[in-house]
Amino acid sequence: MNVFLPDLVVSLVFITYAIVMLLSFGGLLTWVERKQAAVMSDRIGANRAYIKIPFTNIKLVFLGLFHGMADGLKMLLKENFTPKTHDALGYFLAPFIVVAPVLLVFAVIPFGGTLDPAQLFPSLASWFGGRTYPLQIAQLDAGILIVFAFSGLTIIGTMLAGWSSGNKFSLLGGLRAGSQMISYELVMALTIMGLILVYGTVDLGAIVRQQSGVMLGVLPKWGVFMQPFAAFLFLTAAIAENKRIPFDLPEAESELVTGYYTEYSAMKMGLFMVSEFIQIAIVGALFTTLFLGGYNLPFMSDAGFLFPGGHTVALSHGLVVPLQMLGFLAKVFLMCVIQIQIRWSLPRFRYDQMLSFAWKMLLPLSLANLVVTAVAMWLLEGGQ
């Protein structure tokens, strides 16, 4: 097998970037969630954990940023208590099955424009041999399908956790998680169908590139302006898929202790928590990619800004790539904040309400959206 060394190096850099970004998002979101919830309910929020500089009396608090670190340390150092009746293999595997697909989903999401290493590092131009790299770990044609395939694996982990714990609360939580996630995954997929009709591809990189233009003169050609209804349905279904309030029935603490991970302790419980927070970032990234133009800033192309009035601002390649990556991160963060805002504003559904909401409301609506989109696309293409 002939491996081109620069490709390998670039891929490793991308993978490192993605994993570091996702894990730091997961850690940061615990802090954001605490602080945002506190600010919107007139409180201050976590602000006590500190790091003391040795031999001084200086305590670094940094607005409570170290609480996440304290949480992580606590979960790593706690006793890993396991129930007597658990199924050893399933109990051991479940947290990893929950976390791994969540991280894998990011492989197909483009987190920036096209990178031309020869322009950034002219001295290495001959080594790279004129190749360019889209900022995406795996440029797969089946982008969205991969996303759904991997996020479907998470269900196995949650159901396995519920079943193998040997606890009725866990079992109920696992059952609920199974039915809820399967229902909402259907809705999620159906809302995306309209988008696939519009873009004519399931490759996420191609979808983002199609969103770089301008439509109707001023609006950026983002998915949210083409399919606003689908965007709303997708966000709803994605929050439900993530099992967050108002759809947190599988772990409803007033009914099921903590549902399917009741019997987990220490870092195994931490893995469930981390996967939940990373999934917030993943949902944000997916929403950004599909509906908010991905890494595209409004009126910006690889050459620079082109505003509707005809005014142009040329940017160098070394500026465009970081701008696009930062734009992507900013959009993802905004979507995370919106999800947290929803989580702290709405009360939990009843279980039957949650299921009938999926099957009687979201599913028909997404089907209607699909039909309307299909007819509109058919008419736009000449009605033949």
Add this chain to the structure above:
Amino acid sequence: MTTPPIKPSATPVVRTVKYERKQYWNEPTMTWWEKAYLPEVLRGLAITTGIFLRNMGKWITGRRGAITTYYPEEKRADFAPANRGKHILTQRPDGSPQCIACNMCATVCPAKVIEIESAFDINDPAHPKSPIRFEIDYSRCVFCGLCVEACPEDAIRMEQDIPDLVSGDRYNMWLTMDEMLTWNPKQDVLKPYPPKPVALTVSDSILRGRESSTH
């Protein structure tokens, strides 16, 4: 012993009142606008987001966007004027505690938090007993004020403050006599005391009496 036979009643009672289950709850009265759920969700989100932005704006501009008080670094300014949260021991003009170690407060205390150890001073015939240890366990004190009412000497009072004993250890929650005398010291001005008499030498008569009794 025989039980009397039960006489059947002449006309059997027939229940004709139909039992109706009482409804203890209200039927939800929602308009179709509220039933549509989404507009109300958006309204709720608008409210919470509004509050978030208002508070965040305050934080960013250097004001406090929360009603929280940083305890123990700060104390709330809005305690009620009637709040009495900390004990003191009043002093005589010469600075000695007015307490006579009678144990009335410790007896009446419903939480049994007062511990008194008394000293005996033969040279002060007016007040021979005084506390050498007077401690209150604030982790258990219920702040009922019965000790103040029970005190015959007006020696223990409660002041307008909070105990402010922040500790990770319950043994640091004891208020000692030192602090009760030195923090916000008060004298009983209504009851001026003559200065403590000059120390009595143990007189010959007592010694003689003791000797005589042994003989």
